[in-house]
Amino acid sequence: MTSVRPQSQLPESWLKVTSRGLYCEPGDFYVDPHRPVGRAVITHGHGDHARPGNRAVLATPATLAIMRKRFGKDAGGALDEMAYCARREIGGVGVSFRPAGHVLGSAQVVLEWQGCRIVVSGDYKRRPDPTCAPFEVVPCDVFITEATFGLPVFRHPPAEEEIAKLLAARQQFPERAVLVGAYALGKAQRVIALLRQAGYDRPLWIHGALQGLCDLYRAFGVELGELRPATGAAKKELAGEIVLAPPGALTDRWSRRLPDPITAMASGWMRVRARARQRGAELPLILSDHADWDELTQTVREVGAPEIWVTHGNEEALVHYANSIGRRGRALALIGRGDEGGEDEQEATTEPAEA
Amino acid sequence: MRRFAELLDRLSYTAARNAKLRLLADYFRDTPDPDRGWALAALTGRLDFGAAKPAMIRALIESRVDPTLFRWSYDYVGDMAETVALIWPDDSGARDQPTLGAVVDHLSRAGRVEASRLVADWLDALDATGRWALLKLITGGLRVGVSARLAKTALAQRGAVPLEEIEEVWHGVTPPFVPLFAWLDGDAGPPVIDLRRAFRPLMLATPLDEAELDRLDPAAFRAEWKWDGIRVQLAAGGGEARLFSRSGDDITTAFPDLMERADFEAVLDGELLVARDGEIAPFNDLQQRLNRKKVTAKTLEDFPAHLRVYDILFHGDEDLRARSFDERRARLEAWHAEENPARIDLSPLLDFGDWDALQALRNDARANAIEGLMLKRGDSPYVAGRPKGPWFKWKRDALTLDTVLMYAQRGHGKRSSLYSDYTFGAWRPREGTGEGTGEGDAEEGDELVPVGKAYFGFTDAELLQLDKWIRDNTTERFGPVRAVKPGLVFEVAFDAVQRSKRHKSGVALRFPRIHRIRWDKPAAEADRVVTLEALIQG
Numbered sequence: 001m002t003s004v005r006p007q008s009q010l011p012e013s014w015l016k017v018t019s020r021g022l023y024c025e026p027g028d029f030y031v032d033p034h035r036p037v038g039r040a041v042i043t044h045g046h047g048d049h050a051r052p053g054n055r056a057v058l059a060t061p062a063t064l065a066i067m068r069k070r071f072g073k074d075a076g077g078a079l080d081e082m083a084y085c086a087r088r089e090i091g092g093v094g095v096s097f098r099p100a101g102h103v104l105g106s107a108q109v110v111l112e113w114q115g116c117r118i119v120v121s122g123d124y125k126r127r128p129d130p131t132c133a134p135f136e137v138v139p140c141d142v143f144i145t146e147a148t149f150g151l152p153v154f155r156h157p158p159a160e161e162e163i164a165k166l167l168a169a170r171q172q173f174p175e176r177a178v179l180v181g182a183y184a185l186g187k188a189q190r191v192i193a194l195l196r197q198a199g200y201d202r203p204l205w206i207h208g209a210l211q212g213l214c215d216l217y218r219a220f221g222v223e224l225g226e227l228r229p230a231t232g233a234a235k236k237e238l239a240g241e242i243v244l245a246p247p248g249a250l251t252d253r254w255s256r257r258l259p260d261p262i263t264a265m266a267s268g269w270m271r272v273r274a275r276a277r278q279r280g281a282e283l284p285l286i287l288s289d290h291a292d293w294d295e296l297t298q299t300v301r302e303v304g305a306p307e308i309w310v311t312h313g314n315e316e317a318l319v320h321y322a323n324s325i326g327r328r329g330r331a332l333a334l335i336g337r338g339d340e341g342g343e344d345e346q347e348a349t350t351e352p353a354e355a
Numbered sequence: 356m357r358r359f360a361e362l363l364d365r366l367s368y369t370a371a372r373n374a375k376l377r378l379l380a381d382y383f384r385d386t387p388d389p390d391r392g393w394a395l396a397a398l399t400g401r402l403d404f405g406a407a408k409p410a411m412i413r414a415l416i417e418s419r420v421d422p423t424l425f426r427w428s429y430d431y432v433g434d435m436a437e438t439v440a441l442i443w444p445d446d447s448g449a450r451d452q453p454t455l456g457a458v459v460d461h462l463s464r465a466g467r468v469e470a471s472r473l474v475a476d477w478l479d480a481l482d483a484t485g486r487w488a489l490l491k492l493i494t495g496g497l498r499v500g501v502s503a504r505l506a507k508t509a510l511a512q513r514g515a516v517p518l519e520e521i522e523e524v525w526h527g528v529t530p531p532f533v534p535l536f537a538w539l540d541g542d543a544g545p546p547v548i549d550l551r552r553a554f555r556p557l558m559l560a561t562p563l564d565e566a567e568l569d570r571l572d573p574a575a576f577r578a579e580w581k582w583d584g585i586r587v588q589l590a591a592g593g594g595e596a597r598l599f600s601r602s603g604d605d606i607t608t609a610f611p612d613l614m615e616r617a618d619f620e621a622v623l624d625g626e627l628l629v630a631r632d633g634e635i636a637p638f639n640d641l642q643q644r645l646n647r648k649k650v651t652a653k654t655l656e657d658f659p660a661h662l663r664v665y666d667i668l669f670h671g672d673e674d675l676r677a678r679s680f681d682e683r684r685a686r687l688e689a690w691h692a693e694e695n696p697a698r699i700d701l702s703p704l705l706d707f708g709d710w711d712a713l714q715a716l717r718n719d720a721r722a723n724a725i726e727g728l729m730l731k732r733g734d735s736p737y738v739a740g741r742p743k744g745p746w747f748k749w750k751r752d753a754l755t756l757d758t759v760l761m762y763a764q765r766g767h768g769k770r771s772s773l774y775s776d777y778t779f780g781a782w783r784p785r786e787g788t789g790e791g792t793g794e795g796d797a798e799e800g801d802e803l804v805p806v807g808k809a810y811f812g813f814t815d816a817e818l819l820q821l822d823k824w825i826r827d828n829t830t831e832r833f834g835p836v837r838a839v840k841p842g843l844v845f846e847v848a849f850d851a852v853q854r855s856k857r858h859k860s861g862v863a864l865r866f867p868r869i870h871r872i873r874w875d876k877p878a879a880e881a882d883r884v885v886t887l888e889a890l891i892q893g
Contacts, residue, residue, distance in 0.1 A: 152420065153428045153441035157483065169365075172381065173374070271441065271483075272432055273367065282368050317427050324421070 027093035043122025044106035062105025101135035103186030147313035205230035207245035360488035379509035392531025440487035526554035556739035560746035625664035812869030
C-alpha cells in the first residue's frame with residue numbers, strides 16, 4: 001500500500017453497495033445478497049443473510065448445512081464449502097473465512113485485492129459461546145460492522161447471570177413452567193448449552209420448530225443433553241420444567257398447553273424495559289448473539305482499520321464513535337434498512353428475531 | 356440493595372396479582388430489618404428524598420458520558436432513570452454494594468452536594484438493575500404496579516396477622532417498621548401507637564353496573580350526591596385535629612380555615628370543597644387550594660374551604676364503625692345538631708321511591724360539584740377497603756365531543772416507540788375574520804385550536820393503528836412531537852369544561868379520554884369551540 005492510492009484502488013471502487021447488497025466487482029460476487037444473484041458468499045445461516053435461490057453459493061460447511069435444512073432444494077445451485085482459514089481466489093480477489101462467534105458456522109468474510117484487505121464481519125459477538133467458534137480479530141484496511149446494539153445503553157450482562165435468573169425463577173414458582181422464547185437458529189442451542197454448563201441436567205422440553213436445528217448442532221458435535229418434545233406432553237408433566245420455543249410461539253395458542261408459564265424471552269433487546277414489555281416478557285433474559293456496545297467499540301479499536309463501514313442497526317452512534325477515535329466512519333445505506341425515522345419503525349414492527 | 360433491585364425488576368414485569376404477592380412475600384420473609392422495612396416504605400410511597408432531584412442525576416451522567424451518545428440513548432430508551440442506569444460506565448464489583456438501609460440512612464441526612472457524591476459512588480458500585488432501582492427509589496416513583504394495598508396483602512399472607520389489623524395500625528407506624536415486622540413474625544404483640552388522631556383506612560365504593568340495579572332492593576339503600584371535591588378524613592380530639600387525604604397523607608396545614616375551628620371529639624368522613632356563602636364552587640377553585648404546603652391570606656379569602664360530611668367513624672372514644680350506616684347517620688346528625696361546627700355541613704340523604712326516580716335525579720344532576728350519586732346500604736358497617744356490594748358510586752354520564760387530532764407525542768416507558776399522547780382541537784373562526792356565529796361545519800376561514808390532551812381510552816391494537824396514521828400524516832416534527840394534518844376525529848369523553856388560560860381556545864376539558872376513534876368522520880364535521888363554551892360551569 002502506498003500513501004496515495006489511485007482512484008481505482010479506493011475500497012469503495014471495488015466493493016459497492018447495490019440494490020442487491022454488497023457487490024465485489026472484480027470477483028463478480030455478492031456478500032449476503034437479499035435477492036437471488038449469480039454468485040453469493042454467505043456469512044451465516046440467519047434468514048436476513050442467507051437467502052434461497054442463488055446460482056452459486058460459497059459458505060462454511062455448517063452454514064451450508066443450515067441452508068440445506070432450511071431451504072431444501074432451493075438452498076442454491078452450486079453449493080461450495082470452504083472451511084475457516086482456507087483461501088480461494090475469485091476473479092483475482094482473495095476470499096477467506098474467519099470465525100465470527102455469532103452462531104454455528106458464522107464467518108467473517110476476508111476480501112483481499114491489490115493489497116487492500118476488507119473484512120465483512122456479518123453478525124458477530126466477542127463473548128464465549130459453547131456452540132460456536134470464537135471471533136477472531138483480523139487486522140484490515142476496511143472493517144464492515146453491524147451495529148444492532150450500537151448504543152451505549154446496550155451492554156449485555158454475563159450470560160451466567162441471566163441463566164441464574166432463569167433457574168431462580170423456576171425454583172420460586174415450582175408449579176409453573178418456564179417458557180423461554182429463543183430464536184430457532186443459535187439462540188435456542190446456546191441457551192440449552194448454557195443451562196448444561198450451569199449444571200442443569202433435567203430434560204429440556206422443546207417446541208417442534210427447534211428440533212431440526214438442534215439435531216444439526218448435535219451432528220456438528222455440540223452437546224445439548226436430553227431434549228424432549230413439549231408438544232404432546234401432559235400439562236402436569238411440565239410444571240417446574242423449562243420449555244424452549246421460538247419467540248412467535250410465546251403468545252400463540254401453542255403455549256396454552258403449558259401450566260401457567262413464566263414467559264422468558266432471551267434477547268439483547270431485553271436490556272431496554274419498554275422492549276421487554278412490548279414482547280410481553282415476564283422474565284426478560286438479556287442474552288444476545290450480537291456484539292454489545294462495548295464489544296463493537298472494542299472490535300473497532302482492535303482491527304485497526306482506518307475505515308469503518310457500518311451496515312445496520314444504530315449506525316449513527318457507532319459512526320460517531322469511530323470518528324471520535326480518529327477512524328473514518330461511514331454508514332452504508334443498505335437497501336431494506338430504515339430511513340431517518342426508521343429506528344422507530346423497525347422497533348415497532350419487526351421481529352427482533354435474531355437478537 | 357441487590358435483593359431490593361431484583362424485587363423491583365421482577366415486579367415491574369409481572370402482571371399477575373398472585374405472582375406479585377409471591378415475590379413480595381418471599382422478599383419480606385428473606386430480607387432482614389431494616390432493609391425490608393425501607394422497601395415496604397418505598398413500595399407504599401412513604402419515602403421522600405428531598406436532596407435527590409432528576410436534575411442532579413442528569414448533571415452526574417453528563418459529566419461521565421459523551422453528551423451526543425447520551426442524547427441518542429435517551430431518545431431511544433425514553434426514560435431518564437433507565438437511560439442513566441444503562442449507560443453509566445460499568446465498574447460494578449469494584450466496590451461493595453450499599454444496603455438499602457445504608458442508602459436511606461445516608462441520603463436522608465445528606466445535603467445537596469453530599470447527596471450528589473453519595474449517589475455517584477453508589478452508581479459506581481451497583482450493576483445496571485441496581486442502578487435503575489436506586490434511581491427510581493431516590494427520584495420517587497417506582498411504578499412497578501404495586502399498590503400500598505397489595506404490599507400490605509403480601510404482609511398479611513404470612514398468616515400471623517389479618518389484613519384489616521395491619522390496615523388499622525398502618526398510619527400509626529413509621530418506616531422502617533421494625534415493631535410491625537416483629538408482630539408479623541410472631542415475635543411481639545401489636546405495635547403500641549396512639550390511634551386517637553391516626554388515619555383510619557377509608558371505605559370505598561365500587562362503580563355501579565346498571566344492569567345489576569334490578570337485583571338490588573331500593574328500600575335497602577340510601578342515596579347521596581357524589582360531590583366533586585376530594586375525599587378527606589377529619590380526626591379531632593384532645594384539642595388537636597388532623598385532616599387526611601384518602602390515601603392517608605396529612606394535609607392539615609394546608610387548610611387552617613377549616614381546621615382551626617375543629618375543636619370537637621370525632622372522626623368524620625366527608626368531601627372537601629370550596630364554598631362561598633353555602634354555594635359550592637367548581638372543582639377548579641378547589642384546585643387552587645390543593646398541593647400547597649402554605650396558603651396566603653388572599654387564597655384563604657378567595658377560596659374558603661368547606662367540609663361536607665357523610666359519615667362518622669368515632670364519636671369521642673366510641674368506635675362506630677361496626678354499627679350500621681343508618682345508626683351512624685343518626686349519630687352524625689345528632690352530633691352535627693349539637694356541635695353546629697363552622698364550615699361543616701351534612702351531605703343530605705336523597706328521597707327516592709324506586710330506581711327510576713333515582714335515575715331521574717341523576718339525569719338532572721348537572722349542578723356544580725355534583726359528579727353523580729352514591730348508593731349505600733342502610734345496614735352496612737364501615738369496612739376498610741373496597742368491598743363489593745354495600746356501597747356503589749353511580750356517576751352521571753360523561754359528556755362527549757368530536758374533536759380533531761392535531762399533535763401526537765411519543766410516549767414514555769412502555770410506549771416509548773409509539774405516538775401515544777394526543778392533543779386534539781375544536782374549530783373556531785380564524786382570528787380577525789370575525790364573521791358568522793361559528794356554528795355548523797368547518798369552512799374556509801376556520802381554524803383548529805387545542806382543547807385538550809389524552810393518552811388513554813384506546814386498545815393496544817388501536818394504538819398501533821394510530822401510530823401508523825400519525826407517521827403517514829405528519830406535517831411537521833418538533834422533537835418528540837409531530838403535527839398531523841387535520842384528518843382524524845376523536846370522540847372524546849370528559850366530565851366537565853372549565854375556563855383555561857393555558858389553552859389558546861380558552862377552555863379545558865376535565866378528565867378527557869378517547870371514547871371512540873372516528874375513522875369514518877370527516878374532520879370538518881367535528882365540534883366547535885362555541886359548543887364547549889356553552890358547557891362551562893360556574
